[in-house]
Amino acid sequence: MDGLNVDYTTKIPNNVNLGSDRQVLKALEGWHPGYLDWWNDMGPEGFQESLVYLRTAVSVDPKGWAKFDYVKMPEYRWGILLAPQEEGRNVNFGEHLGEPAWQEVPGEYRAMLRRLVVIQGDTEPASVEQQRHLGKTAPSLYDMRNLFQVNVEEGRHLWAMVYLLQKYFGRDGREEADDLLRRRSGDADAPRMLGAFNEATPDWLSFFMFTFFTDRDGKMQLESLAQSGFDPLSRTCRFMLTEEAHHMFVGETGVGRTLQRTCEAMTAAGVEDPYDKDRVRSLGVIDLPTIQKKMNLHFTLSLDLFGSEVSTNAANFYNSGLKGRFQETKIDDDHRLTSATYPVSKLIDGEVKLVDEPALTALNMRLRDDYVADCAKGVERWNKIIEKSGVKFRLELPHVAFHRHIGEFRDVKVSPEGEAIGEAEWEKGKDQWLPSKEDGDFIEALMKPETEPAKFAGWIAPPKVGIDNKPGDFEYVKIAA
Ligand SMILES: [Fe+2]
Ligand SMILES: [Fe+2]
Numbered sequence: 001m002d003g004l005n006v007d008y009t010t011k012i013p014n015n016v017n018l019g020s021d022r023q024v025l026k027a028l029e030g031w032h033p034g035y036l037d038w039w040n041d042m043g044p045e046g047f048q049e050s051l052v053y054l055r056t057a058v059s060v061d062p063k064g065w066a067k068f069d070y071v072k073m074p075e076y077r078w079g080i081l082l083a084p085q086e087e088g089r090n091v092n093f094g095e096h097l098g099e100p101a102w103q104e105v106p107g108e109y110r111a112m113l114r115r116l117v118v119i120q121g122d123t124e125p126a127s128v129e130q131q132r133h134l135g136k137t138a139p140s141l142y143d144m145r146n147l148f149q150v151n152v153e154e155g156r157h158l159w160a161m162v163y164l165l166q167k168y169f170g171r172d173g174r175e176e177a178d179d180l181l182r183r184r185s186g187d188a189d190a191p192r193m194l195g196a197f198n199e200a201t202p203d204w205l206s207f208f209m210f211t212f213f214t215d216r217d218g219k220m221q222l223e224s225l226a227q228s229g230f231d232p233l234s235r236t237c238r239f240m241l242t243e244e245a246h247h248m249f250v251g252e253t254g255v256g257r258t259l260q261r262t263c264e265a266m267t268a269a270g271v272e273d274p275y276d277k278d279r280v281r282s283l284g285v286i287d288l289p290t291i292q293k294k295m296n297l298h299f300t301l302s303l304d305l306f307g308s309e310v311s312t313n314a315a316n317f318y319n320s321g322l323k324g325r326f327q328e329t330k331i332d333d334d335h336r337l338t339s340a341t342y343p344v345s346k347l348i349d350g351e352v353k354l355v356d357e358p359a360l361t362a363l364n365m366r367l368r369d370d371y372v373a374d375c376a377k378g379v380e381r382w383n384k385i386i387e388k389s390g391v392k393f394r395l396e397l398p399h400v401a402f403h404r405h406i407g408e409f410r411d412v413k414v415s416p417e418g419e420a421i422g423e424a425e426w427e428k429g430k431d432q433w434l435p436s437k438e439d440g441d442f443i444e445a446l447m448k449p450e451t452e453p454a455k456f457a458g459w460i461a462p463p464k465v466g467i468d469n470k471p472g473d474f475e476y477v478k479i480a481a
Contacts, residue, residue: 304404346408
């Protein structure tokens with residue numbers, strides 16, 4: 001039987017009774033060497049021999065699922081972990097509302113379901129590839145360890161999707177699983193499937209923004225897949241969400257500590273004007289307007305991940321019971337949406353306006369709205385840090401029409417305030433709204449590694465508490481010479 005505890009006696013740790021599922025175990029064992037090759041080629045560069053204080057799942061029980069220990073990353077026990085099966089779970093939305101949840105893939109939805117799993121799966125190794133150079137410039141061992149934790153867990157998320165492909169989709173599932181190891185982030189011939197996962201993550205502020213904004217898109221996608229009527233997908237995503245929470249913690253606290261350090265340095269030096277870039281930067285910290293620009297970039301790249309505001313695919317996924325809404329079961333409506341409408345933002349006569357669309361085709365828009373609301377709460381927590389320091393500055397999420405490449409606003413230039421503008425105005429403003437080459441160079445110059453326990457690079461404040469309650473001087477990574 002499936003259980004809470006993870007079986008570590010098989011080569012592939014799992015709580016899905018792989019030991020007696022010979023065919024799938026064989027398929028996974030066949031895939032494993034290719035995965036390790038991929039990890040060694042594309043995983044954290046320069047640290048594969050180092051001992052990293054990582055957590056490994058020993059149970060899927062929310063109270064106490066993790067064990068911490070020093071591990072060499074290539075020896076991390078990646079495994080297959082699903083949240084426990086819920087007795088009597090039903091399909092909770094769409095045409096099949098009220099029918100028992102599926103334990104096998106419904107034949108008519110096979111292609112659609114495989115596509116959903118592959119798209120989710122493709123993002124997981126992509127972020128590892130994007131972040132592979134960052135270890136070398138880590139601002140502390142604490143941060144380095146967090147980066148590597150995120151990396152091994154994204155690796156595990158790939159395993160999670162590969163398990164579904166190999167167990168439920170036969171031969172084409174196995175081919176898709178191989179292709180997930182073949183594509184590469186940013187590769188001209190075989191890029192990753194989604195835009196934001198082909199962008200560079202050149203520095204640590206980008207990494208923190210990525211884990212705040214792009215991993216949060218991951219959270220929203222996983223939340224809606226966790227609603228799936230295909231029960232194995234739902235159970236997989238539910239456990240992935242517990243890991244995802246840590247990634248967003250890394251992002252939120254990383255940016256928060258950067259803000260805190262900047263404000264502290266400004267206050268100590270008596271700099272009152274946050275826009276006095278030269279003086280702020282001369283203190284060895286990142287000026288707040290540049291942090292705003294980084295935020296604008298990562299927020300808008302992540303908005304693109306939600307796809308077109310109006311989408312028949314989204315409607316089909318919902319109707320078929322494969323992908324629900326954020327917190328579907330907590331929403332008080334008919335869960336079929338056949339006659340409901342939802343306001344979608346569109347550009348009409350040069351102005352951004354809300355237009356009612358059928359709720360079914362507007363599901364991407366709705367999920368994106370939920371995402372924006374979730375982001376906004378985090379930004380307010382950042383603003384509290386700035387406010388407390390006494391510095392007069394506020395971070396603001398830009399308008400959703402700003403700097404878009406997908407959907408309703410892809411062909412128009414819109415200011416961060418949401419005003420449609422011409423090409424000339426865009427050119428004039430863009431370096432104030434998005435990181436310029438010069439901003440990038442400045443941040444890059446700050447990225448000096450700090451590898452002594454208890455020490456932190458000058459641009460970032462130490463965390464309030466350690467991982468696993470470790471003291472401030474704990475050696476989170478024992479770097480191999
Ligand atoms: Fe992930
Ligand atoms: Fe993540």
